[in-house]
Each structure stands twice: as C-alpha cells, then as structure tokens.
Amino acid sequence: MLPELLQQYTKLKVVEIEDGMEIMADQVYIIPSNKDLSVHAGKLLLLEPSKPRGLRMPIDYFFENLASDMGERVVGVILSGMGADGELGLRMIKENLGMSMVQDPDTAEYDSMPNSSIQTGMVDYILPAEEMPEQITTYLSHPVIIHDGRENIRIASSHNALQKIFMLLRSHTGHDFSLYKQSTIIRRVERRIAFHQLENIVEYVHFLRENPLEIDVLFKELLIGVTKFFRDAPAFEQLKLELLPVLRKKGKNDSVRIWIAGCSTGEEAYSIAIILQECLDLLPHKHTVNVQLFATDLDQEAIEHARAGIYLSNLTGDVSQERLERYFIKKENNQYQIKKELREKIVFAQHNIIKDAPFTKLDLLCCRNLLIYLTSELQRKIFPVFHYSLIPTGLLFLGPSESVGNYTDLFQPLETKWKIFSRKDIESSYTRMIDFPFSVSRMEVKTNNDSVKTPRKNTTLAESFQKMLLDSYTPPSIVINDKGDIMYINGRMGKFMELNTGQAIMNVHRMIHEDLKYELGNAIHSANVQRKRVLVEG
Template identity: 45%
Template structure:
C-alpha cells in the first residue's frame, strides 16, 4: 500500500528523481554594476508561472537600504521578497539578497551569514552559487549578468560540476563586461545570451524531458547498453580516450545533461547529433571531465600536507631532487597549491633542491590554461599573504609568479593508457579515482605504488580509498587520505598491469581514401587492427611516440629530468640498444625486422621478449 503524499509541492517525476532537495529549479542571478537594467529585461520577459524560483545576489553598499526589490517588481508579476533568514524558497517567487549578508541555501531554505569582515573584500555571488550547487545539484541554474571584476566565476564551476546549468549575459549587451567575460573564459557556459533572450531558453531547458537514460532497466544490470557503446566509440575516435572504464552513473547523468542542453529527448537522436556534429563530441568530452578544482581545497588537508612536506624537505640532502606527480590536474589550481606549500617549506629550511612537479591531464585545453597560470576569483581560496608572495595581480586577475611556475611541468597525459612517472616523493591524485569503476581503480593503485619511492606519499581525495591494498600502503591520515608507500614481500609484483583501452566488440570498417586527412588515433587503431598487435607503440622516424596501445609499462619508463615522450629515451634497460639499431635499419631498408629473446630488466627482474619493428606506409605525418 502506497503512502499518501501530503506535500504541497508537486510530486517528483521521473526526470526529477536525481535532484537533491527540490522538485523545482532554483535560478541564482548574480549582478553588479549595470546589472539592474539586465535584471529588468530578464524579469520583463519571464513567465510568472514558470515553476522556477529566483534568487538575486548583487554587489550593494552595505551602508544603504536597497530599493532593488521595488525596482524589479515593476518588471514582473511574481512576488518579490527581501530574503530573510529561514525563509523557505518556493517556485514562482523572487528573493533578493540583502547587502550586508552572504546568502546560502540549505534544504531549500535561505540562510543569511554575517561575513567575517563587514566592510572587507567579499565575493557574495561565488558564495551563493557554491551553496546552491551543493544543495540543488542538477536543479541549480546560475546566471551571470553585467558587472566588473570576476565574482561568480568560481561559483559557476561548482554549479557545473554538480550537473547544474550555466547561463551568461552576452558581453556585447552588458554595460560592464568583466563578470560575463570572466565566466565565458572558463569554457563552461551552456548559453551566452542577451538578458531578454534568457527566459525562453530557461523554459525550454527546464521543461525538457529526457527519456530512457537514467531509468533504463538495461543500465542497472551492470552491462553497458549498445547506445552508450556507440557513444564511447564516437568519443574514442574523436578524442583518443576510452570512457568505458568510467563509472556508469556518472556518464549517464552527464550525457543526460548534454541532451537537456541540446533539447533532445532520446539517445538515438543524441547519437545522431554526435555523428553529424563533431563539436558536440568535444562538448561531451569537456562535460565528462568537469570536476571541482580550486586553490587549497579543504584547507585542513593542506595544513597536514605542509607538515608532511616539511619532514620530507628536512630529511632530503641539500641540492637533491624532489619529484611529484599530480594526475588529473585540470586547470592547475591544485598543482600550484602543492608547489606553493613546498616552496614555503624550502624557504623556511633555507635549503636548495631540484624540484620537478609533473601535472598532467587528458584535457589539452585545461593544460594550456594551467601553463598560463592566470586566475580570477581566487581571493576566497588564497590568503592575502600567499597572494602577495606567490602571485602578481592586475585588477581581479592573478598570475602565478615565475619562481612557482618553473617548479612545474604541465603535459597532456592519460593515467589509463600512458606510461607513469616514477621515482616520486609524492602523488596527489584527488577526486579522480571517484570517476573510475572498481576495475580501473584496482589497476591504478598498484601503479601508484610502483611509481613512488620507498616511503613515498599518496594523497587522495576525501571520499577515495586505496581499494583494499593495505599491503601496498599504510595510513598516515585517515581523514584526509594520506598514505605511505609500504615495502612488503607480499606486495612485490614483477610487472604492473597498466590499464589499457577496452576493446569494443563491434567492428566498424572505414574506407580510407588515398588523399584523406585523418587523425593519428584513427590511423593508429586501423594499423593495430590490421596486424592484431597485442602491445605496440607507433613512433615517428625520430622515435617520438605518436600512439600507445596495450600494456607497455613493462618495456617503457619515463626517465628523470624533462619529460620527453621518445621511445629511445624511455626504453628500459636491455631494450634501448637493440631498439635503436632496429629502428635505424628499418628506416634505411623499409622492411620489417624481428628479434627474439631480448632480455629486458623491469622492477629488478628480467624478462625475455620478442620485438618487431615495422615501417608504416601511411600519410607523411605518420611515417617513421
């Protein structure tokens, strides 16, 4: 017998089942200078019965009583409220935040927080958007309107990471384009529109009903549905990355969000769009990589890290090497945070070291942003002292100082298919493993053990674990997930099983025209399939690696110093001399060469391998 629902709100329908606390969308609007005009145009075109609630946060003088509610009321028939502590947010109403309080939301109820410094620097829009993202999840929508500086930029990242929607005013229509331009630079805006155009798009987005994605019974049995197999193939062909190892629920929710944005109601229609519109494949790729990243996330964990790094610095000999790796570094905030902490330890001990921090990600655009080291809206995450010593500022933008940037090497790299860095003092892999399924996690943890020096430190996210590998790591800090590499006779593994791309069962034949220009991953997979090669590396004539297939960690290893993806420099002991000679002979003779019984040293043990070097007769970009 079903219980009667006495709630005054409408019952949650199938497409709303994943919302956190509300069955309706809450729209947060952030505005500053020039924002009143934008708000009037927005509400003047918004249906009074949209089913959404609206919360307006702006930069107001805390010493003056705001008349913004009265001004907005002239443009809409919806009820306008001055936001008050404990007020329940209801649909078809507008709530305006007061000037002298930060506004948060908890279980759909407004909470007003007195700022630490009443007249100090504040980012009220960021503060609210972050709270909105946690409370509403995918039912959160944030809109950034006219304003100077960059308030709202950090907050929109949080909204997007929780599968919410982001809308930004077209800078051309804004009186002051600082806030909209800063938001657009993140690459996370779903829609860039004039204020009067936003209501119609909001209605389309919130009324869109996606069918047969999350609630498809075929998904819950652990098997990957054929429709998602096709999406994985399209992603892999376009980007070179296999997402079939990622957690299924995460993938399905992000695909569903993209379908909502595209206003498509079925997977077959979305697959057709991916096939016809390569730009949407890129959009989906970016969507799958979105995660929360900011400077010194979980400050207490970085306080603990500083103590551990101080011990490391004190124990290391003067002018020795310190090597670290930050996989899944995104746009670099966490990697720079670690570099700053390490620099503080080095300065305090007055010692000198050769520091190498490798920060990697599969998103090349994110890597480019990280290399630039330019950020905005970070004042709430970085102390004034650190902003002064480790950044240079220009308005609301901050640039990492050269002495910190020179400690890091940013590079595109896949933790799933590329060789790992080795001889490391620290690996900081926070909030990446949570996106991988258990099968892949069980391969990554031993890989980290292999990459670390004895007593090296592994730093994971607060909701991540070592997946039962207690023989490989001991716990340093249970709360903040610091582990120390353990040397154990029971954990000695001669060969690490490096993760590889899963073979998709269905074969799709592609006719290659003689003069067709194709990308390297497509060509590489064609060559591999033609020759049924279990493990191989495709290189240029100079030995530069173009593509890796299979478990190559037994044969290749990144060396100390500057990261170079060259097979001759990465070849393990016993392989380098033979490989160099064979590549040289194949280049001159243009014929296949094979050698058997080559002894290669791996992890202190030797193995015998068979090696084949074959010339590739394909477009010039691949010849070698």
C-alpha cells in the same frame, strides 16, 4: 529598500533573506548587505563575511554551496556586473551537472562578469536577459531533466548506443571513456540531449555523427573537473604538516619528486608548489633539495592554460593577501598571473592516467577528485600503480570523497578526514599491474656505438678531424624533427634513451627515459613556441 524596488517589476513575492529561511517556490530572495549566503538542506543560511570588501566573492561562495546542496537541479545565471565573481561558482554548478546561462555581453551594461564566465568554456547558453526565461523553461521541461524514470531506463538500456558514443569519442579524440563510470557518462549525455532538445540517446548518436564539433563539446563535458586554489583549505594545511617531516629527512641536494595527476587548469598544481615552498622556507638555509614537480591532465587545452598561469581576480576568495603578493602578478582585465619563478618549477604535460606509464620515485602523489569518475574495476587497478610510483613512506593525497578502498595493505592512513595516506614499504605491487596497458620494463639501448650508422663515403681530413672532436669533446646530442623523430645521434645515448619492447620506433618521445620524458616534452614545446634556446637544469 531593494526588495520594495524589485517588487514593482514582478508578480513574484520578493523577500529579504533571514537566517534559516526555507526556500519556497515562486519567490525572489534578496541577500542582506554585508553578509555571505550559503544553503544547506533547502534552507538559506547567513554568515558574517570571512574576507574584507573587495576580496570577497559572495556569488562564487553561494553558487558553490548551492551546487553541492542541490546538484543537477541548479540553474546558474550570470547577468551584467563588474569583476569576475560568479565564474568559479558557475564551474561548480557545471561539475555537479547543473545548467549555466550568461547574459550576452553585447546586451549587458557591464560585461566583465559575463565575459569572465564565458571564458571558462562551460556556459550552456549566452542570451539577452529577455530570452532567458523561455530557454530555462524549455530546458527544464525535457523528459531527461524532469526525471520521470522512464527516460533514464530507456537511456540506461540503450547499451549499444552508449558503446557507439564511446567509439565516436575514441575515434575523434583518441581517448577511451568506457572505463569511466557509466552513470556519470549517461548524465552528461542527458544534458546534451536536453540542450539540443533531441528525443533520445539514439537520436543523439546520429547527431554526433553528423556534427563532429559536438564530439569535441561532449569530450570537454566529460572532462569537467572543477579546481580552484587550495580547494578544501584545511586539507592543504594538513598536507603541509605531513610533508615537512619528509623534507627534513632529505639529504643535501636530494630530489623531491611530486606528481599532480588530473591537474586540470593548474590551480591545484600551483597550490602544491606554494605549500612546498612554504615548507622549504622552514628548513635550515643550508638544507637544499632539488624540486621536481610534474602536473598532468588528459585535456591539452587545460595544460596550455596551466602553463600560462593566468587566472581571474576571483581567486582572491581562496588565496591570502600574503600569498598573492609573493606568488602572483596583478595584470589588466581582472587577471593575476603566477610569477615566472613558480611557473618554471612545474612541468605540465598531457598524460592519460589509464594508459600512460606513471611517474616514479615520488615523494608525493596528488590525485584529487579524479578517481570518483572511474569505475571501481579501474580504481582497483590504479592503486597498485600509485604504490609502485611512490617511494617507501611516500605520500598519497586524495579528494575528500575518495579512499584507497580495499588496498589498506598498500597504504596507511595519516589523516582520514582529508585522505592523506603513506605508502607501506611492502613487496612491490608490480604483479598487480600486469594487465595495465603500459610497460614498466624497458630494453636499454646497448650498441657499440649509439650513433645512427650511415653508408660509408669518402671523407676529407678536415671532416675526419671534426668528427673526432665531436665524438671526444661534445656531450651526447640528437637532432629531431617537429614530431620528435630522431634524424641524427651524436655520442652514446644509453644513459638517456632506451628502446621499447616491440616494433622499433626511432622517436625521442618513445625512447627517452621515463624520468626525463616530461621535462624533455615540456622543453621541446617551449622551444617550438618561443623559437629560442631552452635550458633545463637539474
């Protein structure tokens, strides 16, 4: 019925999809009702729905498979529609270097799907439907998209121009991308050249200098790392099996420390928190442990999103009904929010895995689909850091396309398909970290009195008595300004703070012990935002 109806409005051939049908040019394909659609090796595959109507996300499912199969050749378009289906799939297309386009919500009969996609910040073009064909043709006709070879050679050989882009990014954002894979950087830059219809990379450098907002856009483009709840679901089920014995070995009130590096907008961090809770539920009731989860990313906006824990309704395609009811609250506008008790289990913080000191004494380090963007040289430096961060037999959880490379002396594979490794208990890998930009050794604050000394002045008996009470009966405490600079110290702080090697800087973020750094940063952020007392227990 639908193919015949659409055929009246186009000269292109409109056909209903049959299982195994090969994709041909200049055809419109219609999915049959009550089917899921996938694609592999250029052929369309029909599957029975895996979830009931209302929980299925067929557009996300198809876009995700299309992006994996055809990569940068994909153009994803979202038109008028209800709900949020397609939003995740569009992000997957962008991750794989495709182009994304959304109908202008003001021109859509139903604006929910367009608005959901626009909220990701990953949409290239927002246009009325009638303007889309011309823009698609213009974009795909650019030499860097056609890939005739000559433009790639010209860009790859423009070493100085690429170094200038790295310099502009570092000056504007404070982050150095020179250790990221240059092939990935070049492909992202090519996409921006085609978007602006510029001639070449040299012209793009001039454009960046004249338009600082484009530097922000490129920065976001380079950080694109799509995440979703329980991405590669069998991997998380396997992780549960490996994590449970670790928890059973813990004594009463022992700590369980987990770090999710490159957490993006938080879906993976909450997925880890959920399976951790499900593992704890299997332990005897009296077997209690202290849970410490840290989730970090380079992108501050992504961290803010993760802290809020608000996600679109298309998460139902990846989260079971049981988990939805236990860990989420349904909100208005096609949204769900992680329940407060689960949100508060995770400390989210901005962190640069390349230059910031790692978390230590970890039972689990999750770093999925991040290493694939880094040079092999940098990867070789990072694995000794991961080994240093984990306790003996601690778990390392990587993405399906990642491995420990030549570091089999540091890590033992537990599950080769889903890249779960155990830290080998060998001599410390500290010596291999000697050229990493952070320092793992600190100078502890050792003074007769940790209080900041001030010039003597005449004091009254009442003031002296108050000072004696403060010194004797109040816990160690500090007063800081909004930048973290220490204005006053009361009591002995050596248990909590230490001086860094080098120039003395009295800033709490620089001096606090590593195992407290991110909890404190998160608490200070919460106090600033909420303007009320924040209590962190543990």
